[in-house]
Amino acid sequence: MRLLAHNLMCSHVRGVKNGYPLGLAATEVRFLDEVAEKAIAEQMAEDSDASDGEYGLPEYNDDVMANIWPKVVYSVLHQAASALGHAEGLPPPKVAVSPSMGVDAATVASSSNPDLASLTEQERKTIYRILFYLDVVEGSLTCPESGRVFPIVKSIPNMLLDEDEV
Amino acid sequence: MSRPEFIAPPEVFYNNVEARKYTFNSRMLNIQTEMTERALELLNLPEDQVSLILDVGCGSGLSGETVADAGHIWVGFDISKDMLEVAQDRDTDGDLALADAGQGAFYRPGVFDGVISISAIQWLCNADKKHHRPERRMQRFFTTLYTSLKRGARAVLQFYPSDATQVERLTAAAMKAGFTGGVVVDYPNSSKRKKFYMCLFAGTADAQVPAGLRDDGTPQTVDAGDITFRRGAHRRIRSSDRPTKGSREWIMAKKELYRRRGVEVVNDSKYSGRRRRRL
Numbered sequence: 001m002r003l004l005a006h007n008l009m010c011s012h013v014r015g016v017k018n019g020y021p022l023g024l025a026a027t028e029v030r031f032l033d034e035v036a037e038k039a040i041a042e043q044m045a046e047d048s049d050a051s052d053g054e055y056g057l058p059e060y061n062d063d064v065m066a067n068i069w070p071k072v073v074y075s076v077l078h079q080a081a082s083a084l085g086h087a088e089g090l091p092p093p094k095v096a097v098s099p100s101m102g103v104d105a106a107t108v109a110s111s112s113n114p115d116l117a118s119l120t121e122q123e124r125k126t127i128y129r130i131l132f133y134l135d136v137v138e139g140s141l142t143c144p145e146s147g148r149v150f151p152i153v154k155s156i157p158n159m160l161l162d163e164d165e166v
Numbered sequence: 167m168s169r170p171e172f173i174a175p176p177e178v179f180y181n182n183v184e185a186r187k188y189t190f191n192s193r194m195l196n197i198q199t200e201m202t203e204r205a206l207e208l209l210n211l212p213e214d215q216v217s218l219i220l221d222v223g224c225g226s227g228l229s230g231e232t233v234a235d236a237g238h239i240w241v242g243f244d245i246s247k248d249m250l251e252v253a254q255d256r257d258t259d260g261d262l263a264l265a266d267a268g269q270g271a272f273y274r275p276g277v278f279d280g281v282i283s284i285s286a287i288q289w290l291c292n293a294d295k296k297h298h299r300p301e302r303r304m305q306r307f308f309t310t311l312y313t314s315l316k317r318g319a320r321a322v323l324q325f326y327p328s329d330a331t332q333v334e335r336l337t338a339a340a341m342k343a344g345f346t347g348g349v350v351v352d353y354p355n356s357s358k359r360k361k362f363y364m365c366l367f368a369g370t371a372d373a374q375v376p377a378g379l380r381d382d383g384t385p386q387t388v389d390a391g392d393i394t395f396r397r398g399a400h401r402r403i404r405s406s407d408r409p410t411k412g413s414r415e416w417i418m419a420k421k422e423l424y425r426r427r428g429v430e431v432v433n434d435s436k437y438s439g440r441r442r443r444r445l
């Protein structure tokens with residue numbers, strides 16, 4: 001699960017009003033751009049005809065960032081990256097979210113995000129990398145209101161509810 | 167036609183073996199790609215913009231890949247762990263979650279620019295577990311879907327109804343959840359090609375349901391106000407732009423698509439697309 005997905009997801013346990021943001025914990029994370037680079041290097045070693053452009057992930061792109069930025073709650077992204085120990089290089093958020101306190105998903109907004117134009121290109125690239133390439137392989141998501149834990153196994157969060165939670 | 171939903175619950179039917187068979191079948195890839203392209207056309211997304219799309223019942227990512235090819239970012243969920251694992255092995259671009267549509271979507275309000283679902287929601291009509299109440303599950307699905315869509319955005323859900331009552335039940339649940347819109351039927355006279363798409367609008371009362379396609383691929387009704395067939399939106403998938411079926415160009419395009427998606431195809435040669443000489 002990448003941090004973009006974490007930023008979008010809410011708890012859907014019955015009766016929960018403030019299911020956002022989900023608490024994030026991890027025992028294993030990876031950067032997908034590093035995984036891809038390694039795979040490319042291996043491919044190139046095996047196959048001398050392969051060209052660099054055939055494999056790999058899309059490059060950073062300001063337009064994609066501008067389109068996705070209004071969907072992101074930056075304070076939550078920053079907090080999630082901190083929880084994983086990867087907040088380095090990220091600009092500070094304008095408002096902080098307390099990790100233990102759920103906020104009403106309908107009222108949190110990206111309106112308190114820093115203006116993209118006010119950030120350096122390096123900062124934008126770092127945010128992009130954290131959003132799209134930082135992947136939680138093993139870990140968990142916790143509903144801030146009910147405390148229900150959703151396990152993340154092999155990068156896939158298990159959001160299935162029990163019969164009495166629907 | 168055999169109907170998987172009459173055989174077993176989805177998470178049982180799409181086991182490891184079936185998930186792979188499904189994904190690496192080139193006929194399946196063609197059909198899912200074509201339906202997803204049509205669903206994208208019906209979504210009528212703003213041009214020159216990267217949209218955020220939810221794929222319900224994303225499976226092994228065949229539908230999602232078509233969304234990514236169109237330049238959009240997608241996230242998806244599916245109830246079959248094995249389908250999701252195949253998606254992961256194939257390095258799909260979308261972010262995946264294991265979840266049941268009948269338990270509702272789990273995203274912040276208003277985040278999605280569009281929702282698609284390809285060949286999945288007919289399963290909601292069944293009671294696969296003793297405690298399943300299909301009407302409740304449908305209601306929960308559509309209500310939470312409505313919330314997660316941006317106002318004015320659309321959900322286009324292709325499905326295989328087993329009879330007319332399924333169309334009615336799903337439509338009734340969608341309308342109760344606040345959606346407007348209806349069902350688009352393409353190729354209504356061909357039992358094989360006939361396809362149903364629920365085309366739902368979140369928060370636009372006056373939007374008109376787009377016309378279905380006739381057997382020759384032209385819209386059934388063309389009225390001046392029809393917004394769906396505006397030129398230019400998704401030009402590359404219009405039939406007039408496609409190479410003729412069976413031509414060398416067409417074969418090359420198909421082979422390229424398979425290669426990109428990890429299906430093995432024979433190497434190209436000067437004989438590709440030529441008629442074989444009979445002995």
Ligand SMILES: C[S@@+](CC[C@H](N)C(=O)[O-])C[C@H]1O[C@@H](n2cnc3c(N)ncnc32)[C@H](O)[C@@H]1O
Nearest residue numbers: 176223225228229244245246266267284286289
């Ligand atoms: C025919 S496959 C289509 C997969 C993908 N959309 C594609 O186009 O290739 C149908 C998928 O719907 C999923 N499905 C069925 N019922 C579901 C439910 N209640 N919640 C989530 N996924 C479901 C199945 O697990 C299966 O992966």
